[in-house]
Amino acid sequence: MKKFLMVVGILFLLGVVGAFALTNIDFNRMNASNYYLQITEDGEEHETKLDDGTVMTSYSYKLNATNADGETIPLEFTAQKNLRKDAYLKMYVKNGDEVSSYDEVKFEEIPKKAQKK
Structure with missing residues (x-):
């Protein structure tokens, strides 16, 4: 027992x-690498119609992002809303260039080498 x-x-x-x-x-x-970028333009709007007739809108972005060492890579990602211009984002990147998540951060939270770029 x-x-x-x-x-x-x-x-x-x-x-x-x-x-x-x-x-x-x-x-x-x-296990994601961190990259930082600034939203400089509106996203490209995409509408998808679901089986029940609902229309979903997403926005795609193609921007350059910089890591803490100052290395820059191009990133493509989507968001469910049009992101605020001049916002700084911390991107979580896996497998080289796949964005898995992101957070808005303040400029002061970005590493110095990434701030310069």
């Missing part, structure tokens, strides 16, 4: 830890 209760307790603990991880960890940002 003790072994059964111990196994149930361990499984419960694993379930709690798993639920915490799924709700609080953003897996799109894990």
